[in-house]
Amino acid sequence: MGKILEYHIPGLGKIRAELFEYSSKAYELLNKHGHINRMREIEQLGVIRSVYEGVHHPRWEYVMTQLGIIYKLATRDKATGKKLLRGKWGLSRKINFNSNEISGADIIQIWTLLLNAGHLPGTFATEKAILKSLKSDEKLKKRFKKGLPDREIKLYLDKIIKTGDIYKFHKILSFFFLQRYKRDDPELVNLLIDVLKFYCFENSHNEAREKLRHVFKRIRQISYLYLDTRYSHIPVNFDLPTIVINLPDYIDELLDYNSPLSKTLEKLDDFLSVTLYQSGESMRIHSYHVREVMKRIRKNKKIRDNVTDLMKFLVNSKNFEPKYMEWEENSTLRLLLEIPYILSDSAKKVLTFDLEDTMNKNYGITKSLINIQPNPKRNMYTISLSFLPGCKDIYRVKILGKFIKDIIIIEEKLIPEDFFELLTGIFDDSYRNLIL
Numbered sequence: 001m002g003k004i005l006e007y008h009i010p011g012l013g014k015i016r017a018e019l020f021e022y023s024s025k026a027y028e029l030l031n032k033h034g035h036i037n038r039m040r041e042i043e044q045l046g047v048i049r050s051v052y053e054g055v056h057h058p059r060w061e062y063v064m065t066q067l068g069i070i071y072k073l074a075t076r077d078k079a080t081g082k083k084l085l086r087g088k089w090g091l092s093r094k095i096n097f098n099s100n101e102i103s104g105a106d107i108i109q110i111w112t113l114l115l116n117a118g119h120l121p122g123t124f125a126t127e128k129a130i131l132k133s134l135k136s137d138e139k140l141k142k143r144f145k146k147g148l149p150d151r152e153i154k155l156y157l158d159k160i161i162k163t164g165d166i167y168k169f170h171k172i173l174s175f176f177f178l179q180r181y182k183r184d185d186p187e188l189v190n191l192l193i194d195v196l197k198f199y200c201f202e203n204s205h206n207e208a209r210e211k212l213r214h215v216f217k218r219i220r221q222i223s224y225l226y227l228d229t230r231y232s233h234i235p236v237n238f239d240l241p242t243i244v245i246n247l248p249d250y251i252d253e254l255l256d257y258n259s260p261l262s263k264t265l266e267k268l269d270d271f272l273s274v275t276l277y278q279s280g281e282s283m284r285i286h287s288y289h290v291r292e293v294m295k296r297i298r299k300n301k302k303i304r305d306n307v308t309d310l311m312k313f314l315v316n317s318k319n320f321e322p323k324y325m326e327w328e329e330n331s332t333l334r335l336l337l338e339i340p341y342i343l344s345d346s347a348k349k350v351l352t353f354d355l356e357d358t359m360n361k362n363y364g365i366t367k368s369l370i371n372i373q374p375n376p377k378r379n380m381y382t383i384s385l386s387f388l389p390g391c392k393d394i395y396r397v398k399i400l401g402k403f404i405k406d407i408i409i410i411e412e413k414l415i416p417e418d419f420f421e422l423l424t425g426i427f428d429d430s431y432r433n434l435i436l
Contacts, residue, residue, distance in 0.1 A: 003027050007064040011230060011241055015068035018075075022102050023109035026192055029181060035117040038317065039063055044227065046123030047289045047322045051281040055231045059116055065223040065240075066112045072247060073215075074105035089255070090211045097194045104208070108216045110195050118174030121320040122293070125286045127173070128166040128373075129293035132353055135161050139304045140297070147307040148172070149179045149193050156200065164353045167376045171200055173314070180311055218254050218262075225268055232276050238268060273375040280334040283384035284327065287371035292323050325389070332386040333400075335407065339379055343414055347374075350413045351381050359406060363399045367391045383407070 002024040005017045019027055030036055039060040043049040049056060074091045091108075094101040102110075120126045134141040134157075141161070145154050153175050160168050174196060182189045198209060199216075226240035243250045253259040276282065296319055302309040313319055339347045351372050359370040369386040385403050387396055 005064065005067065007061065007068075009061060009065060009227075011226075012065070012068075012244065015064050017064065017067035017071040019067070019109055020074075020103060020106035022100070022106050022191070022195075023113060025188055026110050026113050029184065029188065029192070030113060030117050032184070033177070033181060034315065035177070036060070038315075039116055039119075041317065042119060042121050042123070044123075044224075045232075045277075046121070047125045047285045048276070048282050050322045050324065051279075051285050052233055052276070054233065055228070055276075057227050057231050059119060062223055062227055063112055063116050065227065066219050067109060069219050069223065069244065070105055070108050070112070072244070073219075073251070074103075089215055090208050091215070093208060095198075095208055097191055097198070100191055102195065104212050104215075107195055107198070108212055108219070110192065111199050111216055114174045114178070114192060114196050115171060115199075117177065118170035118172070120170075120173070120314065121317045122289055122322060123170075124166050125289040126293055126320045127169045128286075129290040129297065131161060131164065131166060131169050132290065132357075133294055133297045135164075135353060137297075137304070143304050143307060143310055144176070147176050147179055147310065149175055152197070152201065163348060166373075171196070176311075176314070180307075214255065221265060221269065222254070225265065225272070228272060228276065229268075232272075234272065234276055236268070236271070238265075270375075270380070273380065274336065278334075278373060278375065278382040280332040280384060283334060283371045283373065283382055284332045284369065284386040285322070285325075286373070287369040287384065287386060288325055289322050290371075291365075291369065293320060328387070328389055331389075332384055333403070334385075335383045337381040337383065337414075339374075339381060339414075341379070344378060346414050346416050347378070347381060350410060351383075355410075359403075363402060364395070367395050368399050383410075 002019040002021060005019065005027075007015050009015050027036070040058050042059045043055075044057050044059045044062050045055050090104040093104050095104065095107065096102075120130075122129075134144055145157060148154050148157065153172070157172050159165075160172060175193065178189050178193050178196070199213065202209075222238070222240055222243065225238040228234075229237045243254070250261065253261040256262055297303070300313060303313045304310075337347075337351075351374070356370055356372045359372075360368075363370065363385075367388055368391060369384075369388065371384045371386070372381065374381045385399070387399070391399075
């Protein structure tokens with residue numbers, strides 16, 4: 001029998017999850033190095049907690065919700081004696097990692113533990129600050145890369161830095177942490193690194209991998225939608241208890257991306273992005289936290305000298321605690337840019353860390369904050385302008401003028417020169433005119 005975990009979640013009651021063979025080992029390793037306690041303390045929504053004070057659920061609550069659902073899906077239903085997910089989704093299928101046969105359900109539990117252990121206090125805001133620091137500080141980047149397991153993961157980091165993908169950097173941190181624990185159990189750590197790489201990279205197990213990722217994505221989504229709507233100010237709730245109680249009736253719809261239920265979940269996800277994760281207030285505290293953490297990184301010279309000091313810095317939660325700021329009313333302007341798929345590559349090239357830094361420098365870093373942030377799907381970008389306390393009206397007017405000019409330039413850059421030729425090649429004139 002594996003490690004048994006229990007946790008009381010409001011609305012769901014007591015969640016019980018039995019970890020499988022290798023996820024139990026992953027848990028014990030993470031627990032030994034303080035990651036389980038950290039997840040119990042880290043706010044799931046990071047710095048957003050300081051904006052909406054009722055959003056106070058810890059990351060461990062999110063982890064336990066996922067682990068409980070995975071366990072329920074992978075074990076036999078007491079009433080029917082059947083497993084809720086049949087073999088086609090691969091939860092029972094064994095996948096070989098260095099002569100270790102690991103079931104699909106065990107793999108998803110390992111992913112849940114390792115990926116969440118990679119998050120730091122402040123979550124995406126903190127991780128953005130570190131990512132931007134790695135991009136601008138070659139010595140720091142070199143030192144950080146020395147702490148990664150292999151060349152493939154180092155190239156993955158380079159790609160994340162280049163694209164500014166703040167939603168993937170916690171994966172790199174998970175690899176970094178695991179590498180530090182090799183002295184405890186090299187065989188286990190190498191195995192866990194391979195399982196995590198199985199999530200991050202394409203490989204020969206492509207079909208099995210995609211099925212497991214598909215199940216994992218949906219489990220994550222219903223978990224955070226339930227918790228985040230329940231604790232936040234959002235005037236809608238996602239009724240996860242009904243789904244959990246009646247999983248046999250809902251499981252096929254949940255895993256079919258074209259089902260009405262799945263489409264509704266995607267719409268709710270987008271709604272939370274606009275009203276909670278990237279609200280004006282959230283964007284403001286996010287940009288302020290990024291700036292503060294980057295200052296702390298610049299001041300700490302030791303982390304550039306050796307990996308040990310860098311590790312100590314990363315696991316010390318005090319380095320990433322949000323600093324409270326009293327903001328003036330109506331101090332933030334937020335723009336939402338919906339990006340059609342045909343312009344997604346253009347948006348990645350235009351709406352970058354470099355653009356954000358240039359705008360902040362041009363407007364005056366003591367007067368305002370610019371934050372440019374996509375949602376995880378990258379089909380919507382949010383640009384916020386926040387005036388720092390004490391910024392005089394005359395400066396606000398000047399900054400607003402610059403901001404409006406920059407937004408016009410951004411809009412022009414988002415549409416590449418060959419865009420109209422591309423439309424002509426794809427659509428006939430009537431459809432092209434309709435699109436334009």
